[in-house]
Amino acid sequence: MSLRHAVLGMLADEPGSGYDLLKRFERAMGNVWSATQSQLYGELGKLETAGMIRVHAEGPRGRKEYEITDTGLEELRHWLLEVDPRSAPRSGSLLRVYFLGSVSPDQARGYLATMGEVAKEREKRLAEVESSVDWDESNESFYGRLVLEWGKRYSAMQRDWAEWAIDQIK
Amino acid sequence: MSLRHAVLGMLADEPGSGYDLLKRFERAMGNVWSATQSQLYGELGKLETAGMIRVHAEGPRGRKEYEITDTGLEELRHWLLEVDPRSAPRSGSLLRVYFLGSVSPDQARGYLATMGEVAKEREKRLAEVESSVDWDESNESFYGRLVLEWGKRYSAMQRDWAEWAIDQIK
DNA sequence: TATGACATGTAACTAGTTACATGATTCA
DNA sequence: TGAATCATGTAACTAGTTACATGTCATA
Known part of the structure; x- marks a missing residue:
């Protein structure tokens, strides 16, 4: 249950509405x-009921600005420090690689090339974030x-690996 | 819905039971x-109903050995080649890093050190797999x-990054 | 005044987890 | 004969997605 903790973490940084x-x-x-709008509002409701966040200001258009409570901070710290961070790996794109034997070598190379492209796009996007955020x-x-x-580093690794992998397919 | 495709992919390599x-x-x-036993048997039932796999042999203890059908192979290829492989990123351990401002610098370093350890364990386990599997x-x-x-490569990247990150915290 | 951004919510669904339940076969 | 492994299944739950539904406010 990490959405809950993502929300607590964000509100610990600064208060905000669901929209924020x-x-x-x-x-x-x-x-x-990531989270969908639907999931987020649901979680805010549950966190409020649990006393981990509270509405500290209301604004126009029904805006409800939440802040974290002491109970919430405690839960956040507990999660950060005492909960085993290992989680079930779930990489759809790598899973596919396992099964590339079911398509032709050309198609397999094509898939790996796409993985490399995705990594490059990611690198580009991160570079933009880096320069646009005021740190x-x-x-x-x-x-x-x-x-x-x-x-x-992750994106660079993935890009290099994809290039290497394409070369492996004779 | 990738469990479905993981199952199809494995059965395309070779037939097997839920247990296998x-x-x-x-x-x-x-x-x-990864998948739980419960989820796996459920999915096998759905795939059989959908005509994507079929029981091709039965063994002792109610063992049912499945094989993939043409419909299943078609679905597998469709997924491999035509479905956008991008999926919502979901890394609980990195999410935590975002929020390390909520704990002390020492605790933050401790958390990052654990991430590094996890990466090292992973490297070790992979090395074992590499030498034990007969390729x-x-x-x-x-x-x-x-x-x-x-x-x-992923594990090595994570280990290096964790060491670097620990050094960043003064 | 109409468009786009702001803002929240619910319903119905799919995916994944945890716990329970049962029984057969092998082999030490 | 007892333990480990093989083998399948169901029930109740939590997490996440998609689609629908509604309304406000600023501004061009």
Whole structure:
């Protein structure tokens, strides 16, 4: 149950409405987690019921701005420090590679080439994020940069691997 | 819906029972996808109803050995070649990094160190798989090796990144 | 005044997890 | 004969997706 913790983490950085959080998912955090609008509003409701967040301001158009409570902060820290971070790996694109024996070598190379392209696009997008975000001295910026660097290394790895893999298919 | 395709892909390599497939998930494919026993048997039932697999032999203890049908092979190829492989990224361990500002620098370093350890364990496990599997000339072996190489590169990247990240925290 | 961004919610579905339940076969 | 492994299934739950539904506010 990580959406819950993503929401708590974002609200620990700064309060915001469901709409705000959705933007933040799309923008900075989209690389490592995503959520649909529907799921997000549902989770906000549950977190409020559980006393982990509370409405601290209301705005126009029914806007409800949430902030994290002490209970919520406690839950966030518990998750960060005491819950085993290992999770079931789930990579659809790598899963496909296993089964490329079911198509022709040319088609297999084509698939791997697409994987390489996707990695390149990702690198490009991350470079844009890097230059467009104004990195201040906040914790959010600091750890955000660590995650960004991870994304860059990951994309580069994937690109190199895809090129290598294409060469392996005679 | 990738479990369905994982099952089709495995049965395209060779027929097997639910129990067999479960072993294969744990063993070779665990790095990129996993499934619970419960989910697997459910999916086998649905695939049989859909005419994508069929029971081709029965054994002791109610064992049902499935094989893929032409309809199933068609579905597998469709998925491999025509379905956009991009999927929502979902990395719980990286998500946590975003929020390390909510704990002390020491605790943050501790978390990153754990990530590095996990990567090292993974490298070790993959090395064991590499030496224990008998890599023949089959397609399954060939593409399996590509995936294994990906895992090795991924783990090495993660380990290096974790070491770098720890150094960033003053 | 109409368009686009802001803003929230619900219903119905698919995917995945955890726990329970049962029984057969092998082999030490 | 007892333990490990083989083997399948169901029930109840949580997580995530897609589609629908509604309305407000700013501004061009």
